[in-house]
Every structure is written in structure tokens, then in C-alpha cells.
Amino acid sequence: MTLVVENLISGYGAVPVLHGITFRQEPGEIVGIVGNNGMGKTTLLKTLMGLLATKGGSTSFHGTDFANLPAHRRSRIGFGYVPQGASGFPNLSVLESLQLATVVGPGGRAKGIDEILELFPELSKYLNRSSSALSGGERQMLSIARAVIRSPKLLLLDELSEGVQPSIVEKLAERLVHLHATENIGILVVDQELGFVASVAKRALVIHKGRISHEISAERLSDLDLLGGSIRSSSCGSFST
């Protein structure tokens, strides 16, 4: 299912943040969104999920215009979302958290717990542990599993690697690649950790001051200089839709 974003404008109250974002993501594709702090990555995902209002432009998924759909309807059209710093339900066990995610509205379909544990075998070890007693990486694994239970067509992931040790970030990347291969899920991955983005996506879009400045291949991501408040890349092509 193709995601088409054209000239998307959004922000917080009267404060504009996205000034006209345009890109296209093909069905089952993994695309990275990278950029310096405060450039609008999280704002983009929140707007796509309906947590922030679209103030201009258009967004469609598999031909359905979703700009005016409320957030809960966006999961019905196939969006799954793991927000930055997702903490889940600290008072529930891992199993209870998964079970809660299987409760879907009319017409929705949830995977069974066995099916989800096949995709995320490491969670089997922690089923009875309180979610608050998980490490950062284990918590992220749980958050992804909870989103995947609803069989999304497109997963939006915000800063999964934040605060997670490098060896576990590698495991998260492996899990996403496996998920993509077995379930054919499209993934839009926002992350500051460029190595993580390069290990899951073939291409990334660079966001700068609320606009996509250019596109870069995964191989070239290590050339990207995100330091000093500016984005410079000597060797990537310009962005086109």
C-alpha cells in the first residue's frame, strides 16, 4: 500500500513546524527519516498518525485520503505506531500488555499471542515480568510487538534506538528486517542513530526545518553530517518524488 504525502503542513497551535513535506513510500518499503534535533521528525509521525491536525497539503494511503481521519481510524487503515519513549503499561506484565493489544474494534483482526511470540521469541522469556522491569531494548521490543499484533501495513517508529545499548539496537534492527521479510510490512523509521537506519532501510529522507531537503541511500548515510545544526552531504542525489 503506497503512502503519498504532498505538501504536508502542520505544527503546534499557531507554531508551524512542517512547511510542506512531500514524499512517497511504496508498499512494503522501509524508509528512514533522519535529521537534526528539532527539525520536525516526530511532528511528521504525529501528523501522519492524526495526533496533530493536518493544516495543509494531502496524505493518502492505498488511495484513501486520511488527512481528516481521527487517530483511531488510522490504525484501521493499516497504521501501527511506536511513539518516542513509549513506556507501555508499567503495571501490567508483558503477557497482559500483549493481551490488551489483541483487543480490537469491530472489523479489526489481531494476531494470536503464539503468533506474535514466534515473531518476537525473546519476549517469551519475560511473559510474567512487569513491563516496568524490562530494559530499554526489551521495552522497545514489546512496543513493536504490541503494534504488530494488529497486523499493520505500515509501522511508524520514532527513535527506537534512544537509550538502548548498541548490541540491543542491532537485535532490534534484525527483528525489523525479519518482520519486513515475513510480513511484508512497510516501515517508516525515524532515528538519530544513522547506523540503525542504514541497517534496516535502503533509503532515507533528510528533513531540515520542516521540509525534506533530499534523499540519501543507506550506503551514503554515514557521509551525512548531522552535527552543528546543519545537514551537509557531499555525495547524495537531490530528492524527487
Ligand SMILES: Nc1ncnc2c1ncn2[C@@H]1O[C@H](COP(=O)(O)OP(=O)(O)OP(=O)(O)O)[C@@H](O)[C@H]1O
Ligand atoms: N508540544 C509542542 N509545542 C510547541 N512546539 C513543539 C512541541 N513539540 C515540539 N515542538 C517544536 O517543534 C519543532 C520540531 O520538533 P520535533 O519533535 O518534531 O523534532 P524532531 O526532529 O523529532 O527532534 P528530536 O530529534 O529532538 O526528537 C521543534 O522546534 C520543537 O521545539
